[in-house]
Amino acid sequence: MSNWFEEQLELKDGRMIKIQYKELLDSVQSQFQKIDVYDTVSFGKMLVHDDVIMVTEFDEANYHEMIVHVALNVHAHPRQVLVIGGGDGGTLREVLKHKQVQTAHLCEIDGQVIEICKKHFPSLSCSFNDPRVAVFLEDGAEFVRKRENFYDVIIVDSSDPIGPAEVLFQEQFYKNMSNALTHDGIVITQSESFHYHRHIIKNIVASNKKIFPRYFYYYTMVPTYPSGVIGFSFCSKKYHPIEDFNPGKADALTGLKYYNKEIHKAAFVLPQGFTEFLEKN
Numbered sequence: 014m015s016n017w018f019e020e021q022l023e024l025k026d027g028r029m030i031k032i033q034y035k036e037l038l039d040s041v042q043s044q045f046q047k048i049d050v051y052d053t054v055s056f057g058k059m060l061v062h063d064d065v066i067m068v069t070e071f072d073e074a075n076y077h078e079m080i081v082h083v084a085l086n087v088h089a090h091p092r093q094v095l096v097i098g099g100g101d102g103g104t105l106r107e108v109l110k111h112k113q114v115q116t117a118h119l120c121e122i123d124g125q126v127i128e129i130c131k132k133h134f135p136s137l138s139c140s141f142n143d144p145r146v147a148v149f150l151e152d153g154a155e156f157v158r159k160r161e162n163f164y165d166v167i168i169v170d171s172s173d174p175i176g177p178a179e180v181l182f183q184e185q186f187y188k189n190m191s192n193a194l195t196h197d198g199i200v201i202t203q204s205e206s207f208h209y210h211r212h213i214i215k216n217i218v219a220s221n222k223k224i225f226p227r228y229f230y231y232y233t234m235v236p237t238y239p240s241g242v243i244g245f246s247f248c249s250k251k252y253h254p255i256e257d258f259n260p261g262k263a264d265a266l267t268g269l270k271y272y273n274k275e276i277h278k279a280a281f282v283l284p285q286g287f288t289e290f291l292e293k294n
């Protein structure tokens with residue numbers, strides 16, 4: 014018998030992702046969402062929230078390395094880092110590879126994501142016991158509203174702008190993150206696919222350009238996400254992602270699967286049509 018998981022998030026646009034699995038390993042209904050873990054035929058274990066793919070063991074590094082190392086190799090002294098979302102632990106794992114990081118706060122609204130990932134994804138959730146880590150089980154939007162002038166880098170490792178993550182795509186949230194940053198801080202946010210989601214990116218760009226002196230978009234390749242591509246917003250009070258990039262820090266990172274100093278620069282080179290789209294918005 015063959016079992017297929019179907020991601021139907023974009024069915025209204027005539028698109029669907031289908032992944033064959035061997036077994037549904039776990040299924041939990043939390044206060045916020047349904048959380049499933051599948052053992053797939055081609056992609057190892059796969060974490061799914063409300064029937065939307067969050068992570069597979071096959072390509073998680075492409076996402077987590079890129080959401081973290083770009084900012085941390087640009088900021089001159091990334092000592093205080095905040096991750097919003099990211100309950101699987103993959104982003105935290107990459108943050109802690111940087112010796113300059115003194116404090117890594119993780120604010121995740123759904124504690125059951127952390128628990129299920131500790132059980133099924135030890136390669137992702139391996140950093141929660143690091144002494145530099147503090148976990149806050151809170152709404153990320155509320156969390157940043159109460160902080161001022163503290164973080165060097167904030168990374169928003171969110172799901173899509175529906176359900177619990179919707180608030181993480183709103184202008185007020187970006188303003189509050191700007192206040193929570195120090196004078197030279199950087200924010201990175203998960204910013205969807207330039208192939209499929211320009212209607213979402215349009216608002217992200219327009220809001221962030223009002224708030225941050227410098228805005229850039231870059232991307233990575235994740236075959237199990239819609240269109241195989243996902244982008245990030247690089248919102249910065251001071252640093253330029255290429256001019257202020259420290260390639261020596263990139264070289265010093267070992268054991269990575271995707272990120273290197275060439276990818277760092279290449280990730281900001283965008284298709285012509287999308288470059289024009291960003292200029293207009």
Ligand code: SPD
Nearest residue numbers: 066067099101170171172
């Ligand atoms: N379309 C799904 C996008 C999910 C992005 N975040 C995943 C969390 C990985 N830590």
